[in-house]
Amino acid sequence: MYRGNVSAYIRNSLTNKTCIGNITVPKKMEPPIFVYYQLDNFYQNHRRYVKSRSDKQLRSAAYEYSTKECEPEARYNKSRVLVPIVPCGLIAWSLFNDTYSLIKKDKVLDINKKGIAWKSDTKVKFGSNVYPKNFQSNDLIGGGKLNESIPLSQQEDLIVWMRTAALPTFRKLYGKINTSLEAHDTITVVLENNYNTYSFGGQKKLVLSTTSWIGGKNDFLGIAYLTVGGICLFMALNFILLYVFKPRPLGDPSYLSWNRKAAS
Numbered sequence: 001m002y003r004g005n006v007s008a009y010i011r012n013s014l015t016n017k018t019c020i021g022n023i024t025v026p027k028k029m030e031p032p033i034f035v036y037y038q039l040d041n042f043y044q045n046h047r048r049y050v051k052s053r054s055d056k057q058l059r060s061a062a063y064e065y066s067t068k069e070c071e072p073e074a075r076y077n078k079s080r081v082l083v084p085i086v087p088c089g090l091i092a093w094s095l096f097n098d099t100y101s102l103i104k105k106d107k108v109l110d111i112n113k114k115g116i117a118w119k120s121d122t123k124v125k126f127g128s129n130v131y132p133k134n135f136q137s138n139d140l141i142g143g144g145k146l147n148e149s150i151p152l153s154q155q156e157d158l159i160v161w162m163r164t165a166a167l168p169t170f171r172k173l174y175g176k177i178n179t180s181l182e183a184h185d186t187i188t189v190v191l192e193n194n195y196n197t198y199s200f201g202g203q204k205k206l207v208l209s210t211t212s213w214i215g216g217k218n219d220f221l222g223i224a225y226l227t228v229g230g231i232c233l234f235m236a237l238n239f240i241l242l243y244v245f246k247p248r249p250l251g252d253p254s255y256l257s258w259n260r261k262a263a264s
Contacts, residue, residue, distance in 0.1 A: 006198040011141075017193040025185040029210050033177040035111055037096060038205040039197065044091075044164040051092035053162065058152060061129045073142075076134040086133040087152060091162050093136070096242035097144030100174065100206060101190040104181070117159035126152040126159055143195060171207055181208075 009015055035079035043049070054070055056063035070088035104110040130153070132146040146155055153159075160172050181187070189206060197204055 001120070007196065010193070010196045010198060015163060019191045019193050021189050021191070023187050023189060023206075023208075023254045025181045025183060025187065025208075027183045029181040029208070031176075031178045031180060032210075033179075034169040034209050034211070035100065035102075035174045035177060036207040036209060037098060037100075037174050038171045038207055039096075040168070040169045040203040040205070041200060042165075042170070042202050043168050044170065045166050047114075049090050053054075053092065054088055055125065058087055058125060058130060058162075059127045061127065063129075064130075064133070073138070077135050078134065078137075083134055086130065087135065087146075087158070087162075090142070091164065092158065093142035095142070095144040095146075095158055095161050096172070097194045098204065099192040099194070102177070103188040104179075104185060104189065109177050109179055109187075109200055111177060113156060113175040115156075116173045116175060117156040118163070121163065122153050126155075128153040129246070161189060165218070177208075 010017070048252050051069055052071070054063070054066050054068070054072070056066045064084050067084050067088045070085070070090075073085055073090055073093040075082040076085050100111065102111065131151055132148045132155075135148075136142065136145045144157070146158060157174075165172075187208075191206070195204065205211050223229045
């Protein structure tokens with residue numbers, strides 16, 4: 001019953017979904033400060049979900065009708081004519097659409113949303129001549145909408161979202177702050193709670209993070225790399241020591257010569 005109520009609340013376009021909260025900066029943070037949104041219990045690695053996209057359509061306007069793999073978000077019934085949805089597929093349809101505003105001492109912090117996507121995606125995978133068409137036009141809206149006057153190669157929120165995550169808990173880059181934050185600063189967060197995570201029991205989090213010369217604050221990858229690297233180094237040293245102290249014995253070439261004479 002409770003879940004049904006909150007689902008109706010999040011789907012109602014007339015409801016005010018503004019939430020306000022405060023966070024305290026634990027220690028000084030130097031720019032660039034990365035703003036991430038985190039989703040829990042969202043399986044972007046589901047086989048059908050991952051396949052529901054058209055890479056050809058994303059790259060070139062010549063392939064806008066290439067929607068074979070995009071069901072059920074492939075075509076839109078427009079005046080009894082099926083027209084293609086651009087970008088098609090469940091990944092684009094479920095685009096994250098919460099918005100954040102950060103305020104420090106009554107001053108809004110500028111969140112730069114340029115340069116948050118990989119250059120290989122903006123230059124190669126998403127075409128500069130591909131524009132959204134008929135997107136989020138069906139009765140059931142999945143997530144955010146797109147500006148039809150901006151090509152996909154410049155819609156970096158979409159590009160970041162469509163690089164699917166391997167685990168059900170993941171973070172994606174929302175933007176960057178180029179202002180220093182001092183220790184114990186209080187940041188007011190104004191959140192537009194638009195994205196429906198209630199229907200699948202998910203959670204949303206806002207994360208502010210910085211990077212050092214060895215990368216970000218995510219320990220999992222660092223531990224995994226060090227563990228695998230340590231195992232490889234250990235095995236390499238074992239093979240070297242085994243070769244030095246117990247080398248493989250050489251064969252007797254005279255035995256091969258004797259076998260040739262016997263055969264002849």
